[in-house]
């Protein structure tokens with residue numbers, strides 16, 4: 001299954017839960033802060049994302065949308 005995510009960097013508070021919970025280690029913390037002064041999570045690499053949604057489920061700020069490839 002192929003997936004991808006979109007992180008809303010302005011909603012993100014940089015808690016790193018998504019970073020820690022991605023089994024593929026595809027999410028990192030950015031080195032530039034957002035308008036609220038937090039260093040947000042960024043999706044670094046679409047290759048390897050399964051669309052498992054563990055990142056989105058673990059986000060307390062509902063800042064991650066998950067998309068999965070539709071095989072049909």
Ligand code: SF4
Pocket residue numbers: 003004005021022023024025026027048049050051052053054055056066
């Ligand atoms: S959907 Fe799964 S594999 Fe893709 S970034 Fe989120 S936790 Fe990682």
Ligand code: SF4
Pocket residue numbers: 007011012013014015016017018019040041058059060061062063064
């Ligand atoms: S879990 Fe949500 S709030 Fe925390 S770093 Fe990831 S996207 Fe940001």
